[in-house]
Amino acid sequence: MYPKLVYNMDKLKANVDAAARITREDGGCSMMCVTKCVCADRKICEMLTAHPSVDFLADSRVDNIRKYADLIEASDKQSVLLRLPMMCEIEDLVKYVDISQNSELATIEAINEEAGRQGKVHKILLMVDLGDLREGIFFRDEEKILAAAEVIEAMSNVELYGLSTNLTCYGAIIPKNDNLSVLCDIAGKVEERLGRKLDVVSGGNSSSIYLIWKGDMPEKINNLRLGESILLGNDTAYGETVPGAVHDAMTLQAQIIELQEKPSLPIGEVGKDAFGNVPEYEDRGIIKRAILAVGKQDVDIDGLAPLDEQIDILGGSSDHMLLDVTGCDREYKVGDVVEFTLEYGALLKAATSEYVKKEYV
Numbered sequence: 001m002y003p004k005l006v007y008n009m010d011k012l013k014a015n016v017d018a019a020a021r022i023t024r025e026d027g028g029c030s031m032m033c034v035t036k037c038v039c040a041d042r043k044i045c046e047m048l049t050a051h052p053s054v055d056f057l058a059d060s061r062v063d064n065i066r067k068y069a070d071l072i073e074a075s076d077k078q079s080v081l082l083r084l085p086m087m088c089e090i091e092d093l094v095k096y097v098d099i100s101q102n103s104e105l106a107t108i109e110a111i112n113e114e115a116g117r118q119g120k121v122h123k124i125l126l127m128v129d130l131g132d133l134r135e136g137i138f139f140r141d142e143e144k145i146l147a148a149a150e151v152i153e154a155m156s157n158v159e160l161y162g163l164s165t166n167l168t169c170y171g172a173i174i175p176k177n178d179n180l181s182v183l184c185d186i187a188g189k190v191e192e193r194l195g196r197k198l199d200v201v202s203g204g205n206s207s208s209i210y211l212i213w214k215g216d217m218p219e220k221i222n223n224l225r226l227g228e229s230i231l232l233g234n235d236t237a238y239g240e241t242v243p244g245a246v247h248d249a250m251t252l253q254a255q256i257i258e259l260q261e262k263p264s265l266p267i268g269e270v271g272k273d274a275f276g277n278v279p280e281y282e283d284r285g286i287i288k289r290a291i292l293a294v295g296k297q298d299v300d301i302d303g304l305a306p307l308d309e310q311i312d313i314l315g316g317s318s319d320h321m322l323l324d325v326t327g328c329d330r331e332y333k334v335g336d337v338v339e340f341t342l343e344y345g346a347l348l349k350a351a352t353s354e355y356v357k358k359e360y361v
């Protein structure tokens with residue numbers, strides 16, 4: 001059945017291997033594999049928990065981690081909650097998750113209490129904001145970070161596991177040696193204050209991995225959290241390909257439901273399209289127009305690239321996608337399947353949609 005998202009498990013595993021060669025072998029960093037972009041897909045999580053180079057599985061949602069808590073339990077990996085926990089999910093957090101990223105002492109106190117009730121010790125990564133201005137204690141409030149570390153250290157049912165930072169999300173700030181060195185300096189001061197080493201200094205997401213192959217990663221960074229670089233092979237700082245990784249470990253397939261020759265310009269007065277925009281059209285004369293049974297409810301159409309490069313995407317609506325196949329060598333017909341690679345947003349949406357079937361090859 002179509003539309004479907006095809007996961008090529010061999011390619012995906014090869015991407016994990018490629019990321020591990022850089023992150024672990026060259027960079028001396030442990031690797032958190034991020035599962036949120038595929039909604040913690042069971043088969044992918046099974047592959048990751050069985051993979052010897054994966055140290056942690058990480059997700060932004062407790063619901064997703066709960067789905068693979070049994071796999072974590074049966075493996076030597078730990079689970080990590082990436083998004084700051086909500087006060088309303090502390091019980092499940094402590095029950096299903098080993099480590100969480102935090103920036104609020106009130107939340108950490110609630111975790112400590114709940115962990116006490118459940119007879120557990122929960123690990124905390126204290127987040128530092130290096131200027132991207134999403135989550136974390138602001139790096140210039142150094143004393144606030146050191147004091148928070150001391151408060152956490154004094155709690156009996158949470159353990160300060162390390163520091164972490166997140167970049168290239170809200171502010172689109174690129175990780176560099178200089179801003180990550182600030183995190184390393186702060187980590188050094190925390191260690192001095194506590195009189196012990198931290199286990200983890202986590203230097204960011206898929207936008208940080210390039211620093212390793214450029215030879216520019218500060219020594220003290222010993223962990224990266226990688227989603228897009230593993231799933232789609234992308235360095236998200238400068239858009240390079242992660243060496244040894246591929247972009248087509250996941251593809252979207254959709255079926256043609258109409259293929260007719262019509263003008264490229266709509267006929268009549270132009271109003272607003274289904275999404276309230278006034279569209280603009282290019283006059284290409286009479287063209288071969290293919291309609292695919294997939295739409296904006298299933299994917300982010302702008303985030304798709306056809307494997308057949310002679311196809312031109314014209315646009316789409318909720319349930320349809322329109323292609324210009326005039327310039328294609330292949331003679332498309334109704335019932336044919338068109339395949340696309342996906343960008344991050346398109347993958348996220350397709351993986352989340354229950355209308356998009358999942359297939360593993």
Ligand SMILES: *Cc1c(COP(=O)(O)O)cnc(C)c1O
Nearest residue numbers: 034082166205206225226227228
């Ligand atoms: C999503 C996320 C990641 C992974 O991001 P990628 O760009 O997919 O590697 C890492 N850390 C945090 C806090 C995240 O929210």
